[in-house]
Amino acid sequence: MLTKDLVAASSKPLVLSILADGESYGYEIIQKVRELSGGHIEWSDGMLYPVLHRLERDGLIKSEWKESETGRERKYYFLSADGRKALKTEQHQWLAVHNTLSKLWNLKPASI
Amino acid sequence: MEPQTRFDLNTAVNHWRTEMAFNLTAEDRRELETHLQDTMTELRQRGLNDEESFWLACHRVGRPQPLAEELEKANPGKIWRERVFWMVLAYLVISLWGSTVNAVINLLHFSRAVHQTSTTQFVATASHYIFSLLPVVVFAMWLVKGKLSLAQERLAGFFSTKRLIVYALGWSVANSGLDILFLVKQAVRMSSGYIILDNCLFQIIRTAALVAILVWLMPKTERIKKTA
Secondary structure (H helix, E strand, O other): OOOHHHHHHHHHHHHHHHHHOOOEOHHHHHHHHHHHOOOOOOOOHHHHHHHHHHHHHOOOEEEEEEEOOOOOEEEEEEEOHHHHHHHHHHHHHHHHHHHHHHHHOOOOOOOO | OOOOOOOOHHHHHHHHHHHHHOOOOHHHHHHHHHHHHHHHHHHHHOOOOHHHHHHHHHHHHOOHHHHHHHHHHHOOOHHHHHHHHHHHHHHHHHHHHHHHHHHHHHHHHHHOHHHOOHHHHHHHHHHHHHHHOHHHHHHHHHHHHOOHHHHHHHHHHHHOOOHHHHHHHHHHHHHHHHHHHHHHHHOOOOOOHHHHHHHHHHHHHHHHHHHHHHHHHOOOOOOOEEOO
16 A cells, blocks of 8 residues: 555646546546556545546646436546646656656666 | 335435535436436346335445535535525526516506505515415425425526526516506606606616626536437
């Protein structure tokens, strides 16, 4: 399990990366993170929404209410142009950390 | 044996909604409710019953107070903006309704006023107060029955668009129409028409000012689309 600080720091690149694959809503984003991390990253459900709202306020993502096939209305989020730029910056920063640690730990470095 | 109280999902969700409504904006509450419903659907598919899936889903979504604090940090002032919006809207509806009641009673009262007695005077005054307070009573009943958040949602759908301008101004012009009708009937006997005309003008200006504040405070318009 990740520490609280790391969960907070990684939520932005994780949300932006998931939305880069296409629009999604809160519940689905949490499911995806849980699935992709193999259960190592567990977000408390309600706390994702402040993250989403902050990203929306900063103009990195946008939202829209839509009706799903089941008839349930959901608030869908999608990436804005600024969000794509922010994602690129995040990628560089996280890979810089990742590559440095990989070298120190004699692991194979990653590239974009 | 004592009969067990049955768990009613609708009542439970309603209660949750009311609890959330005090701390969150209507839109945030709605977003969290779809999350709650999605979680319950998943848990039911895993074999949990209504009651178990409801409580577990509530636990996962979190308590209203810490959620509200985090959401407030993400978007400061949003909840206050919405609260002020509802207060101004309530004031607008109550004042417009009050003017309508006043105008109608004036008209009815006047048509029977040839032989005015203290009884008709009393009936007119009493009915004025009773009907003017009607929206307050309806509002209080919603609050008591815990239906306020649902009513709020319906009203928000109705008023949170620019249609509000047309309805409110239309209503206040109609009120003025009634007042002028009264004036026309009354003018035969009295010449205090300026007061009524002044009132009409004041009412329209006040409505326009309130509507301008509401439009400024209005929550972001939501478009509902069907997914392809």
